[in-house]
Amino acid sequence: MVRNLNYRILLRKEPEGGYTVTVPTLARARVTFGETVEEAIAMAREAIELYLEDLREKGEEIPTEEGLLEYTLTIEAHA
Template sequence: MRLVNYRILFREEPEGGYTVIVPALPGCVTFGETVDEAIAMAREAVEVYIESLREKGEEVPAEEGHLEYRLTVEVPG
């Protein structure tokens, strides 16, 4: 067994709660009412996603070698 780290992104929803996406796993999206619940739901979603990949005999992606950068742009107001 190996440990793999995945970056998760939170989007605070106007009606409350947080949508979470896992960029390295296309379509892996979940939701939680609080940040802690969103993290727990993301962990469960990733585990189910990986289980599905393994059942299909597909490779489990990892984020090693990915670069991240935050780009700031001006938007006319």
């Protein structure tokens, strides 16, 4: 059975250039990097696919984002 899974990725612009990507739902997760946003997204897709393939081969559960709620909090910080 084939099904589509959706994963949020977070891209952080690095001071030295490029973008670091993390996948919050995949705990042992995937951190990857790309010189451009497009390259970073492509690298994240490849890393996720390889990770999920590894989990399937080991018979481990595939984490999903079903039932996940996301909210952004704004906190006032005094510096």
